[in-house]
Amino acid sequence: MNDVLEFWGESLPTLLDGLRLSLEVTAACLALGVPLGLALALGVQSKRRIVRAVALAIVEIGRGAPALILLQFAYFGLPSAGLALSSFTSATLALAWTTGAYTSEIIRAGLDAVSFGQKEAAAAIGLSRLDAMRFVVLPQGLRVSLPPLFSFAILMLQASSLCFAIALPELVSQAYVIGSNSFRYMSIFVLAGLLYAVICIPASLAVSLLERRLARHTV
Amino acid sequence: MTLEIVRSIASGIPWTLAVTLAAFAIGAALGAPLCAMRFSSFTLVRGLAGALTLFLRAIPPLVWLFLIFFGLGFGYLQINPFEAAAVGLGLIAAANMAEIYRGALASIHHGQWEAAFALNLSARHRFLDVIAPQLLRVALPSGASYAIGLLKDTAIASTIGVSEIAFQAYHTSQRTFHSLDVYAIAGLLYILISLPMAWATRWADVRLRARVAR
Numbered sequence: 001m002n003d004v005l006e007f008w009g010e011s012l013p014t015l016l017d018g019l020r021l022s023l024e025v026t027a028a029c030l031a032l033g034v035p036l037g038l039a040l041a042l043g044v045q046s047k048r049r050i051v052r053a054v055a056l057a058i059v060e061i062g063r064g065a066p067a068l069i070l071l072q073f074a075y076f077g078l079p080s081a082g083l084a085l086s087s088f089t090s091a092t093l094a095l096a097w098t099t100g101a102y103t104s105e106i107i108r109a110g111l112d113a114v115s116f117g118q119k120e121a122a123a124a125i126g127l128s129r130l131d132a133m134r135f136v137v138l139p140q141g142l143r144v145s146l147p148p149l150f151s152f153a154i155l156m157l158q159a160s161s162l163c164f165a166i167a168l169p170e171l172v173s174q175a176y177v178i179g180s181n182s183f184r185y186m187s188i189f190v191l192a193g194l195l196y197a198v199i200c201i202p203a204s205l206a207v208s209l210l211e212r213r214l215a216r217h218t219v
Numbered sequence: 220m221t222l223e224i225v226r227s228i229a230s231g232i233p234w235t236l237a238v239t240l241a242a243f244a245i246g247a248a249l250g251a252p253l254c255a256m257r258f259s260s261f262t263l264v265r266g267l268a269g270a271l272t273l274f275l276r277a278i279p280p281l282v283w284l285f286l287i288f289f290g291l292g293f294g295y296l297q298i299n300p301f302e303a304a305a306v307g308l309g310l311i312a313a314a315n316m317a318e319i320y321r322g323a324l325a326s327i328h329h330g331q332w333e334a335a336f337a338l339n340l341s342a343r344h345r346f347l348d349v350i351a352p353q354l355l356r357v358a359l360p361s362g363a364s365y366a367i368g369l370l371k372d373t374a375i376a377s378t379i380g381v382s383e384i385a386f387q388a389y390h391t392s393q394r395t396f397h398s399l400d401v402y403a404i405a406g407l408l409y410i411l412i413s414l415p416m417a418w419a420t421r422w423a424d425v426r427l428r429a430r431v432a433r
Contacts, residue, residue: 064413065406066374068385072392073402080398158279165378172281185289193278193286200277 004187011178011188018174019195021088022160025170028092029160030153033099040104041111042133055104062101068162070094075166087168095159102152110145111137147211154203158196171195221400224391228405231387232412234301238373238383241305243366246312253317254324268317275314281375283307288379304376308369315365323358324350327431353431360424367413367420374409384408 043055062070074090085093114137122132164172175192179185256268275283288303298306327350335345377386388405392398 061406061410064371064410066371066385066409068374068377069388069402069406069409072385072389073399073406076389076392077399077402080396161279161281162375164281172279172285175282176285179285179289183293185285185293186291186295189282189286189290193282196279196282197274197277201273204273204277 007182007184007187008191011175011191014174014178015171015188015192015195018169018171021168022157022163022170025088025091025095025160025163025168026153026157028088029095029099030156032092032096033156034103034149036096036100037103037107040100041107044104044108045111058097059101059104062097063105067095067098067159068165070097071162071166087163087166091160091163091166091168095156098159099152099156103149106148106152107142107145109148110143111141113144114140143214147207147214150207150210151204154200154207157199161196220395220397221404224395224397224401225404227391228384228387228401228408231382231384232408234376234381234383234386235370235373235412238301238304238308238376238381239366239370241301242308242312242373243369245305245309246316246369247362249309249313250316250320253313254320257317257321258324272314272317275311280308280311280372281378283311284375284379300376300380303379304373304381308372308376311372312365312369316362319358319361319365320354322361323354326357327353356427356431359427360420363416363420363423367416370413370416371409 040055040059043051044059046052046055071091071094074085074094075087078085078090118136118140119132122136127136160170161172163170164176167173169177171192175188179188182188253268253271256264257272259265259268284303284307287307288298288300292298292303331349331353332345335349340349373381373383374385376383377389380386384405388401392401395401
């Protein structure tokens with residue numbers, strides 16, 4: 001047991017470096033993906049058919065294709081079309097696509113939850129469509145979407161582990177390198193798993209708390 | 220050329236389906252006792268089930284697969300990539316299926332329990348004849364949507380060498396250098412497989428929900 005703890009002590013700094021990169025990729029893909037999700041949520045409800053079709057295609061491909069395939073498409077595929085991206089950039093773009101596709105559904109559900117009377121009232125007091133969206137529908141709809149968006153963010157931190165496949169030195173890649181050098185795969189992956197758990201378990205408990213808090217005021 | 224690429228990637232379909240099916244079967248089976256544990260009258264059992272669910276869902280699937288394939292595989296027991304993928308994804312599926320069962324259980328009207336009590340049915344018959352048939356009808360559609368998600372999760376089995384679609388795509392792209400087409404085709408293939416599953420789910424949902432007491 002002491003032996004394992006010592007090994008963990010030696011490996012922890014490297015794994016924490018990896019974890020930081022995992023968190024950076026997650027933050028970058030969320031920063032890009034959630035606004036994309038909002039745009040797509042509005043896009044699939046657009047009056048123009050072409051906008052609707054494009055938004056729907058982006059959403060369906062982003063949700064239908066595995067994140068791993070999108071990652072490899074960006075990292076291995078795009079260079080053959082003359083666009084070589086670093087592993088961090090391609091990871092961010094690919095995971096942002098996934099994020100945009102899934103969050104658009106979450107946000108759309110939130111916007112749909114705003115009662116129709118609110119939109120009618122906004123129109124009745126003479127707000128333009130844009131203002132009605134900005135000041136009436138979005139603030140209420142996004143509040144409903146908040147807990148599932150946080151849950152999704154936790155899932156994206158887990159999905160960042162897929163970047164192992166495109167040689168991004170994040171947590172799992174670092175653990176894998178240490179494992180293949182020391183052949184102590186069991187101990188190192190247990191430690192890596194614990195690091196994910198230390199972040200994800202409190203985070204998901206906090207989300208369910210938030211969910212209960214927000215639900216308290218709904219009628 | 221394109222036809223050759225398609226054929227080469229499509230050779231992974233049976234493995235993708237096999238991993239999905241095996242993992243789902245493990246998850247659907249183990250999810251039931253895990254769900255039952257959460258309703259236990261012993262605090263310890265309840266706590267254990269809750270902790271198990273949290274841990275299974277908090278650690279990324281890739282880490283579970285590596286833990287099982289490399290961790291257990293190096294020196295503890297003989298395990299091949301397919302078994303490791305099925306067990307790893309199956310355990311995560313168990314945690315998620317347990318939650319689905321729990322949600323379904325909560326959605327069954329409590330009058331159903333009361334009526335079963337009033338008819339003096341034994342505990343076994345109350346569950347098997349009254350609750351379980353409705354439970355399955357409510358849980359099946361959500362279970363099926365979960366299976367569609369699982370289908371996409373099986374792509375990570377390629378990292379431990381299960382020769383499914385993503386694995387074939389990787390090797391085809393290394394061989395032909397047509398990476399862009401290869402991964403586009405692989406992505407489309409996953410979408411094509413999940414479409415009929417999604418239609419079947421929607422159809423089953425409408426059919427099954429009509430036969431649950433409200």
